[in-house]
Amino acid sequence: MKAFTWILLASAVAAASCTKTAETPAVNVQTLNQQFIGAWNAKNAIQLDTLLADDVHFLQGEAHYQGKSEVSDKWVRATMGTIEDLRLNVVSSGNDAQTAYEGGTYTVDVLPAAPGQPEGEGEGNFILVWKKNVKGAWKLSYAQLEGLPVKAK
Numbered sequence: 001m002k003a004f005t006w007i008l009l010a011s012a013v014a015a016a017s018c019t020k021t022a023e024t025p026a027v028n029v030q031t032l033n034q035q036f037i038g039a040w041n042a043k044n045a046i047q048l049d050t051l052l053a054d055d056v057h058f059l060q061g062e063a064h065y066q067g068k069s070e071v072s073d074k075w076v077r078a079t080m081g082t083i084e085d086l087r088l089n090v091v092s093s094g095n096d097a098q099t100a101y102e103g104g105t106y107t108v109d110v111l112p113a114a115p116g117q118p119e120g121e122g123e124g125n126f127i128l129v130w131k132k133n134v135k136g137a138w139k140l141s142y143a144q145l146e147g148l149p150v151k152a153k
Contacts, residue, residue, distance in 0.1 A: 029093050029100035032130050032138055040076075040086050048076050053131060053139035060145045075143075083108045083122065095130075100138070103127035110150050120150035 032051075039047040049072050058065040058075045065071045091104040103126060110120035124147035131141040 026095050026097065027100050027130070027132070027138055029095050029102050029130060030090070032100060032140075033088060033090075033102055033128055036128070036140060037086055037088065040080070041084065043080050045072070045077055045080060048072070051140050052076075053133065053141045056139070056141055056143070058143045060147070071143075081111070082113075083110055085109045088126065098132050100130040101127060106145065109153075118152040120152050122147055122150045124148050 036048070036051055039051065049068065052068045052071060054068050055066070056068055056071045058071045060075075063074075065074050086106060086108045088102070089105045089107070090102045093102040094100070106122075106124060106126045108122045110122045112119055124145055126146075127142070127144045128140060129142035130138045133139050
């Protein structure tokens with residue numbers, strides 16, 4: 001009888017270990033980036049602020065800004081009025097339960113610096129990394145842009 005009880009117990013443990021637990025569905029990183037791009041192209045700095053992590057990093061060339069306030073002031077607000085129609089061409093992406101990223105190339109229309117000057121087109125490489133915060137919200141944690149010289153249109 002003891003042997004039968006042990007076999008029954010071992011079978012229950014084995015069945016429980018094989019049962020797949022419900023997993024939180026992975027985030028759609030394309031949706032996160034489209035929210036960001038949509039807010040950027042709409043020049044909605046307030047919405048962009050809500051998408052930034054408190055400890056966000058922005059890197060471009062020699063510039064390295066840290067924290068939501070600095071990134072918002074020195075990248076988002078300082079750049080927003082100089083470009084429009086930001087477009088991404090994704091070549092790599094991935095995600096897990098806590099982190100999501102996309103990387104590739106970007107293209108943007110560069111507005112004239114002064115009246116009478118031509119518009120330009122900027123392009124370069126990007127990576128955007130999103131992390132889930134303690135409240136379960138996805139926030140942009142890391143952005144790196146490496147641009148080529150602007151071409152006149």
